[in-house]
Amino acid sequence: EQGVPVAQRVFKDNYLRPPFIQPYRCKRVLIEGVTIRNSPFWLINPVLSDDVIVRGVNCVSFGPNSDGCDPESCNRVLIENCLFDTGDDCIALKSGRNNDGRRLAMPIQNVVIQDCVMRAGHGGVVLGSEISGGARNIFARRCRMSSPDLQRGIRIKTNSVRGGLIENIAIRDIDIGEVKDAIVINFFYEEGDAGSHLPQVKDLHISHLTVHKAERAFLLRGFERAPISGVSLHHVEFKQAASVGVLENVAQIDQVDITFNGSALTL
Structure with missing residues (x-):
């Protein structure tokens, strides 16, 4: 944050918790058929890499920041047939934090997530929060999520x-058994509206999503000067939800066939 050149960012005494597996600037990466337990930090974190496959991996770790799989500023990523039972986000797509992310300007892009199971975690399929380089062309399908400890x-x-x-x-064909908040878009994460780089969401399509039990269906919080728009919800069913939740500074949602506790819902 102080603008120190990367080559000078050397700590004599380094006590930072490392990711468990971190392919860095790699090409044609395959991580398959392994189980990772009790990671000190994020479990799988490919960075600035191309053509990454994570297949049939079990991510089971409940320590601090124990995200399951966090591809960061990668191009062409496939995550499939994996199990996530974590103390933080199950899958979190990232592209750098603040000025470092904007300096490299490498989005996370061309990602397919399919046929995965998410249990405990802060979120099932997540974008952010280190997303300063952007994200585009993300496709998730046929995932099952459920746990009393799944927050989003x-x-x-x-x-x-x-x-x-x-x-x-x-994002389509997702089945969520039990969750606290089903769909979250939050522009107020951590620092909130304290900078000059307005987040933007364009062409986010969620379809054929079934939520069996939730405390809140939505937590959508945009800025008054940059409301949430560009979201479509088609064929989304909340079978048993305690509340619709929070919708704050949402400019536009394209809605088709949303049901809430057995009744049609118009946001």
Whole structure:
């Protein structure tokens, strides 16, 4: 944050918790058929890498920041047939934090997530919060999520310090058993509206999503000067939800066939 050149960012005594597996600037990465337990930090964190496959991996870790799989500023990523039972986000797509993310300007892009199971975690399929380089062309399908300890199903988190353009996101055929908040888009994550880099969401399509039990269906919080728009919800069913939740500074949602506790819902 102080603008120190990367080559000078050397700590004599380094006590930072490392990711468990971190392919860095790699090409053609395959991580398959392994189980990772009790990681000190994020479990799998490919960075600035191309053509990454994470397949048939069990991520079971409940320590601090124990995200399951966090591809960061990668291009062409496939995550499939994996199990996530974590103390933080199950899958979190990232592209750098604040000025470092904008300096590299490498979005996380062309990602397919399919046939995964999410249990405990802060979020199931997540974008952010380190998303300053942007995200585009993300496709998630046929995932099953459920746990009393699953805090959020679909989650986007950012703020005006991190910013980021999030565009062309398609999420479909998702079954959520039990969750606290089903769909979250939060521009007030951590610092909130404390910077000049306004986040933007464009062409986010969620379809054929079934939520069996939730405390809140939605937590959508945009800025008054940058409301949430570009979201479509088609064929979304909340079978048993305690409340619709929070919708704050939401400019536009394209809605088709949303049901809430057995009745049609118009947001």
